[in-house]
Amino acid sequence: MMAAHGISTAFDLAGWSGQHLDLVEQALGQWVGRDAPAGLGEAMRYAVLDGGKRLRPLLVLAAYEAVQSGADGAAREAAPCAGMDQAALRAGMDQAALRAGMDQAALRAACAVELIHAYSLVHDDMPCMDNDVLRRGKPTVHVQFGEAQALLAGDALQAFAFELLTPDDERVAPAVQAALCRQLARAAGSAGMAGGQAIDLASVGLALTQDQLRQMHRLKTGALLQASVMMGAACGASGAAAHKALADYGAALGLAFQVVDDILDVVADSATLGKTAGKDAASDKPTYVSLLGLAPAQAHAQELLAQAQAALAASGLADTRALAALADMVVNRSY
Amino acid sequence: MMAAHGISTAFDLAGWSGQHLDLVEQALGQWVGRDAPAGLGEAMRYAVLDGGKRLRPLLVLAAYEAVQSGADGAAREAAPCAGMDQAALRAGMDQAALRAGMDQAALRAACAVELIHAYSLVHDDMPCMDNDVLRRGKPTVHVQFGEAQALLAGDALQAFAFELLTPDDERVAPAVQAALCRQLARAAGSAGMAGGQAIDLASVGLALTQDQLRQMHRLKTGALLQASVMMGAACGASGAAAHKALADYGAALGLAFQVVDDILDVVADSATLGKTAGKDAASDKPTYVSLLGLAPAQAHAQELLAQAQAALAASGLADTRALAALADMVVNRSY
Numbered sequence: 114m115m116a117a118h119g120i121s122t123a124f125d126l127a128g129w130s131g132q133h134l135d136l137v138e139q140a141l142g143q144w145v146g147r148d149a150p151a152g153l154g155e156a157m158r159y160a161v162l163d164g165g166k167r168l169r170p171l172l173v174l175a176a177y178e179a180v181q182s183g184a185d186g187a188a189r190e191a192a193p194c195a196g197m198d199q200a201a202l203r204a205g206m207d208q209a210a211l212r213a214g215m216d217q218a219a220l221r222a223a224c225a226v227e228l229i230h231a232y233s234l235v236h237d238d239m240p241c242m243d244n245d246v247l248r249r250g251k252p253t254v255h256v257q258f259g260e261a262q263a264l265l266a267g268d269a270l271q272a273f274a275f276e277l278l279t280p281d282d283e284r285v286a287p288a289v290q291a292a293l294c295r296q297l298a299r300a301a302g303s304a305g306m307a308g309g310q311a312i313d314l315a316s317v318g319l320a321l322t323q324d325q326l327r328q329m330h331r332l333k334t335g336a337l338l339q340a341s342v343m344m345g346a347a348c349g350a351s352g353a354a355a356h357k358a359l360a361d362y363g364a365a366l367g368l369a370f371q372v373v374d375d376i377l378d379v380v381a382d383s384a385t386l387g388k389t390a391g392k393d394a395a396s397d398k399p400t401y402v403s404l405l406g407l408a409p410a411q412a413h414a415q416e417l418l419a420q421a422q423a424a425l426a427a428s429g430l431a432d433t434r435a436l437a438a439l440a441d442m443v444v445n446r447s448y
Numbered sequence: 449m450m451a452a453h454g455i456s457t458a459f460d461l462a463g464w465s466g467q468h469l470d471l472v473e474q475a476l477g478q479w480v481g482r483d484a485p486a487g488l489g490e491a492m493r494y495a496v497l498d499g500g501k502r503l504r505p506l507l508v509l510a511a512y513e514a515v516q517s518g519a520d521g522a523a524r525e526a527a528p529c530a531g532m533d534q535a536a537l538r539a540g541m542d543q544a545a546l547r548a549g550m551d552q553a554a555l556r557a558a559c560a561v562e563l564i565h566a567y568s569l570v571h572d573d574m575p576c577m578d579n580d581v582l583r584r585g586k587p588t589v590h591v592q593f594g595e596a597q598a599l600l601a602g603d604a605l606q607a608f609a610f611e612l613l614t615p616d617d618e619r620v621a622p623a624v625q626a627a628l629c630r631q632l633a634r635a636a637g638s639a640g641m642a643g644g645q646a647i648d649l650a651s652v653g654l655a656l657t658q659d660q661l662r663q664m665h666r667l668k669t670g671a672l673l674q675a676s677v678m679m680g681a682a683c684g685a686s687g688a689a690a691h692k693a694l695a696d697y698g699a700a701l702g703l704a705f706q707v708v709d710d711i712l713d714v715v716a717d718s719a720t721l722g723k724t725a726g727k728d729a730a731s732d733k734p735t736y737v738s739l740l741g742l743a744p745a746q747a748h749a750q751e752l753l754a755q756a757q758a759a760l761a762a763s764g765l766a767d768t769r770a771l772a773a774l775a776d777m778v779v780n781r782s783y
Contacts, residue, residue: 149638150667153646157638236603239576241595260576261649264599265642268571271603272637275610279630291625295614302607303484303492307600311488314596332485 126438130171137170138162140224144277149269156258156266157273161231164249168370168443169230169341170223175435176345176359177219182432218285218348222293225274226341229301232270233337235263237310271301292347300340309333313398321399327368334374335367342366342436351430358428362421366440369417373444375400376410381448418444461773465506472505473497475559479612484604491593491601492608496566499584503705503778504565504676505558510770511680511694512554517767553620553683557628560609561676564636567605568672570598572645606636627682635675644668648733656734662703669709670702677701677771686765693763697756701775704752708779710735711745716783753779 145161146154238245238253239260246256255263278285278293299305309332316329342363346356379402401410421440425433480496481489573580573588574595581591590598613620613628634640644667651664677698681691714737736745756775760768 146638148643149646150643151646151650153638153643233603236599239599241574241599262646264571264574264576265646265649267603268568268606268636269638269642269646271606272633272640272642275629275633276637279626279633281630287623287626290629291614291622294610294625294629295616298607298610298614301603302611303481303488303604305607307604307607308483308485308488311484311486311597311600311604314600315486 124434124438126435126442129435129438133171133174134167136220137167137174137223137227140220141227144224145228145270145273152258152262153265153269156254156262157270159251159257160235160254160266160270161228164251165227165231167227168439169226169337171439172338172341172363172366172436173223173226173345173348174219175439176342177216177222177348178345179359179428179430179433179436180346180349180351180355182430217280218289218293219345221277221280221285222297222344222348223341225277225293225297226337226344228270228274228277229297229306229337232267232274233301233306233310235267235270239263242310242314274301289348293344296340296344296347300336305332305336305340306334309336316399318397319399321404323404326399326401326404330368330371331364334371335364338367338370339363355428355430358424358430361424362428362436362440365417365421365424366443369414369421369440370443372401372410372414372417373446375402376407376414377446377448378402379407414444459769459773461770461777464770464773468506468509469502471555472502472509472558472562475555476562479559480563480605480608487593487597488600488604491589491597492605494592495570495589495601495605496563499586500562500566502562503774504561504672506774507673507676507698507701507771508558508561508680508683509554510774511677512551512557512683513680514694514763514765514768514771515681515684515686515690517765552615553624553628554680556612556615556620557632557679557683558676560612560628560632561672561679563605563609563612564632564641564672567602567609568636568641568645570602570605574598577645577649609636624683628679631675631679631682635671640667640671640675641669644671651734653732654734656739658739661734661736661739665703665706666699669706670699673702673705674698690763690765693759693765696759697763697771697775700752700755700759701778704749704756704775705778707736707745707749707752708781710737711742711749712781712783713737714742749779 141161142158146157148154149157234248235254237243238248239255246253248254251257253263254266258266274297275294278297279290301307303311309329312329313333316325321329339360340363342359343356346359351359378400401413404410405413418440422437425437425440476496477493481492483489484492569583570589572578573583574590581588583589586592588598589601593601609632610629613632614625636642638646644664647664648668651660656664674695675698677694678691681694686694713735736748739745740748753775757772760772760775
């Protein structure tokens with residue numbers, strides 16, 4: 114099958130996602146909160162399992178498969194990640210790890226970024242932040258388990274992300290472990306997600322410029338989405354050109370994600386979103402819609418999608434279909 | 449100078465600590481919150497700088513120097529960490545790093561464990577947890593900066609700990625970076641500090657057995673203290689016997705620290721402690737004093753000190769004086 118840059122209809126995203134999500138869900142279910150005492154594990158699992166689009170893990174795995182597909186014209190018949198033995202995975206990660214080899218790094222990276230995302234939602238929803246009671250159609254963690262347990266569960270999920278990236282054996286090469294921790298820590302911290310949230314807090318009621326809004330979202334949402342792409346790439350081998358192209362793809366996709374989030378906050382209802390709609394306007398937060406207007410924001414999202422697809426075309430990688438389809442899904446989603 | 453296991457009077461702890469604390473304070477001051485936007489950096493620095501006993505960083509550096517001192521009879525003249533160029537450190541970490549070589553790993557590990565400790569205090573003090581307004585004689589972070597900023601500052605400090613451990617160059621070997629992240633993540637997470645806090649939350653008003661109390665503290669406080677010792681050791685080279693002995697030392701010291709904390713909560717006043725005294729009894733938390741009584745708790749602390757010193761004697765390491773003196777200080781401190 115030929116690589117089809119930017120033509121998502123040539124690629125069965127639903128099938129690809131379903132197959133890969135099975136791996137991610139099984140791994141998360143097996144790993145998260147297993148040995149956590151005193152109800153902490155229950156809160157951690159509630160925060161992570163059985164919910165969410167899992168966009169970040171899919172980006173990790175899609176980027177990993179893209180770099181493993183090699184340079185144009187040298188595509189492998191089957192992407193290695195698709196070869197993970199699901200029966201072995203169900204029977205225990207040790208067996209699966211032995212069989213899957215380097216895929217263990219990509220699967221761990223996929224789960225780790227999702228843990229960081231999940232912890233950020235738990236803390237974001239708390240009364241001192243967004244004070245939200247509904248998430249993915251369920252009561253938020255602090256509503257279900259109390260504020261103290263929500264705080265601890267978020268803290269423990271962040272630590273567990275780094276624990277997942279550093280297995281105590283040679284299934285993942287130490288240099289890859291270190292690189293993944295480096296990328297994730299930077300994307301999650303004060304120059305990434307947490308920093309973006311601080312800007313967000315400080316921006317309520319202010320009139321931001323588009324540059325300031327972009328900077329906020331580049332940190333708050335974009336850094337972890339871009340890191341997902343780059344962590345997937347770090348689990349394989351890619352040249353400098355592909356590396357640069359994937360970074361561009363991740364940056365455009367990360368920003369597009371937020372623009373579309375702002376649009377959906379206005380045009381969708383709570384039932385569709387699985388969270389409270391209209392929150393941004395109600396809390397007087399600056400958004401792309403409030404800054405640009407609805408139609409220009411929608412046009413901007415399409416521009417960013419085109420940038421992401423152009424970056425993939427320039428990557429020189431043989432098979433970027435999953436990445437292309439994910440970008441298309443991000444921009445054209447309805448929830 | 450001969451090694452003097454367990455005889456803290458033979459060792460100038462104040463001089464040793466002062467020299468090493470200078471390095472730690474300079475490094476923290478240079479690294480923490482530097483590029484954090486929107487007031488986040490200020491909150492992070494407030495939480496970390498200019499306060500605290502820095503026990504954990506000192507344990508990292510003492511353990512590092514102990515393993516670098518080699519086996520008994522092969523002690524080096526000067527411990528490598530003492531050779532860090534302070535002028536270079538002031539001039540910029542890059543120069544210091546170049547000159548200090550492998551010491552960079554130990555210094556980063558020392559700062560990283562302190563960041564985890566500092567973040568845990570910020571979150572612990574929040575209204576939904578201990579609701580404490582005084583810490584190290586200053587208003588707590590949420591009192592000073594608001595709850596939302598305190599939550600984010602804690603989150604960002606945890607991420608930054610892992611960022612510090614994973615510099616993007618060869619100053620710290622990738623395998624050491626990975627090992628340090630692994631140890632820190634486990635000590636901080638649900639099978640360590642966060643797990644212990646969850647047990648603590650769930651234990652209010654309950655009658656715990658001594659085993660249950662020990663398990664709670666082994667996780668809540670002991671895991672990070674023990675990890676400090678083991679991370680210091682991981683920055684150097686130690687044999688299996690020394691490794692085991694240092695783990696035993698760290699476990700005994702970690703538990704002793706908490707027993708003494710429980711004692712001080714009863715016998716000291718708030719001005720001396722720099723935090724609110726008598727909180728445990730007021731909040732009906734189980735402690736070693738409530739379980740054993742004051743005098744038996746004090747005797748238990750001395751037993752644990754003897755265990756820690758015995759472990760050092762069994763380590764086969766040439767110079768464990770700093771570790772011995774730190775254990776003595778932990779047990780015989782008055783605040």
